[in-house]
Amino acid sequence: MTAISSSTAPNGLPIHRVQLDGTRAVTALVAFDAGARTERAEENGMAHFLEHLVFKGGEKYVTYRDVNETAENLGAQLNAYTSHDLVAFHITARAEKALEAIDLLTDFVGRPRLDGEELDRERGVVIQEIARSNDQPSTVAEHVIDRAAFGDHPLGRPVLGPEEHLRDTFTREAIVAFRQRQWAGSRGGAFVVGNLEHLPANGALDELFDRFPDLPAPPPYEPAPGFAPRTLVEERDSNQSHLRMMYRPAIDATDRRARAALAIYSTLLGGSMGSRLFDEIREQRGLAYSVYALSHAFSDVPILQLSAGLESGKAVEAYTRMREIVAELRTEGPTVEEVERARAYAAGARVLAFENTNAVARHAANQTIVFGEEVDPDAAIAALDAVTYDEVAEVARGIADELAIGVVGPHTVADFA
Template sequence: MTTSATLHTLENGVRVVCDPMPGLETVALSVVAGRGAAYEDPARSGWSHLLEHMVFKGAGGRSARDIVEVIEAQGGSINAATGYERTSFQVRALKGGLDLGMSVLSDLVLRPTLDEADLTREKQVVAQEIAEAADAPDDYVFDLVQAAAWGDHPLARPILGTVDSVNAATVEGLSDWRGRLYAADRLIVSATGAVEVDEVLDLARRQFGALPSAKGAADFAAAPFIGGRKSQARKLEQAHLVFMLPAVSARQDDYFALRIFAEALGGGMSSRLFQEAREKRGLAYNIDAYADTYADCGALGVYAGCSAGDAAETAKVCAEQIVALADKIEDAELARAKAQLKAHMFMAREQPLSRAEQAAGQALMFDRLYAPAELAQAVDAVTVADLTRLAGLILGPRKTASAILGAKGALKAGDVFERALG
């Protein structure tokens, strides 16, 4: 079993992924810059996300309305997203829409207008987005735990930035930041669906081949897991709890062991946390575990939403289940977690846009593409001994990060979690 995807590099360093999916009548295109909020200094916090907004206000001679209408008139859709390590611009289109999609996305990335009046308005929009995030406790609690886990590192700051840092942005400053953020050395053009290699490469050369081959923003330093507590008392119907422990990065050998550990711990309805906290004790409606990985660091996380009166007990259960899983995993449990992980990865590959993003991520992280068989083999190769070793890495440093948002009575849950780890 081999991947149909191929990875190519243009003369200026821009990398191009072409991944035909026979039988499809649609195209997915992602232009991904391998930089995001983690590359910002405090003064530029939120600028990557603000820039992503701004390029849609006008680019390549098209107005904001033109950008959307020209894509939607052909049955397509356009979107973008900013993360800590990457910024993605995406187009879905009918077969034959690759040329237009590539033209529009190259304009957004390389030729945005960046108008002063638009910037003034967009700062107000982003300020509302920041306020909205603060008003959504099940979102805001993750900003709090990032701050608790990563100390002074950019990973500790919210991707949206602050109102003050966003308001400090200027057209000139954003233009300079765009050149650093979307530089050729970390730019990936990834096309899937009803595409052909020659067409993708020809269009990529035409639209991105003239970009200077200069390097962009310097790689950020690896983030040390600091740990700590970030809690806020609010009058809420639920308490929102997030606990994190240091783990491995996406590039380390135990990456798949971490994914499997998180899956067995809280990845589905058969997971330990779901069965113990929800099914047996009725403590939480929502509870899950996740692996949060970056190029050079990572963490194991647990989220739970529960009543304030149950927060301490929920925290205790979370810690106890982590310790119990670290001590022993049953063969059937390990097999089930592997099957679930492979299903998540391969189901995503059946969706063209997810497939394009997945390939772009592999190119950015490893400068190569992985066949499904390779991924399956890596998952299947994880042993009980691997999970035991990983557990030592997670629990050994005796560091935890927690964020609690809810009634005052829930705020002790972070201390309870730490004590229950033993």
């Protein structure tokens, strides 16, 4: 059994300690319900830009050099990510350096300087990041399918935001205001995962995490819209196309067991080399060099996405057959054997991922902040192991033949009518 304990810092930030036996590493991760979903339209891209800016230094580690060199002197790996759901910062170090690593992380993330000159310099860096993503058709396809599925809702906007926001509207005052509005301890969490034997029991950990300001809870984010899917094509003169298809499964996103059943379904559909999509679209028909399915659940809406990268001349045939495979699973159901294989594969993949302290910390942050559920990694594995055939078959029946379509390549909307 995984040993887990929790406390709350004076600023309201929950602190979860997850002891993992057999590792020499520890990961400290701090996350907030302050991802792109929480942005107003004029703020799109601000959550990600703020993620960049805090690395420029805090009160104790004043400059970006202080932050970077301290992490290297600890032998630690330092990083962050912004999604629609969350913004998170994490450091992984050898267990003996855990308290020093947390001291570094909580200083520049909890007490960032947000220097105006550094802000202006970083604008250019993020603008280049946006330009790079726009040069990558597979990334553009992700943006297109989000717009096709969610329209102008925050879930339909790119996490990086538009270039003009970086150039024209992101002032230091606006960024500080966003942080003050969204980075509340009550809508966040700190997670310390791995070998915890070198952490003191004298309250030092809570004191470090109390460096984050005590802020009021943010307003609720905009609920996910009803499903009004569209077909969107970004035409590019290319021999290669990137196809995305998004369904909205008929499950309750807040039901952990239903999410686990959806994960098994997406695995047998396109999550492994034994899946239906990989076997037929790639191996039997040779229609795509990359084809897969994945499921995701935001706090109030689940999605199922099918993706393919392929020669443009084969895109329509691949799309047609991929849609037929989903329909066949809806009407005929999966086989018992493929459900058993997919369940074993999905649970095994989760076990292997959880050998990494960072993966456990990231999963724990998503579970507790997005869904308000327990952080126990053993429970996540058990949830997959417990999925039944009937539950997966029910998910398959609930994938209606209504989908958003996003394509990048030499096509028109009429090709996918």
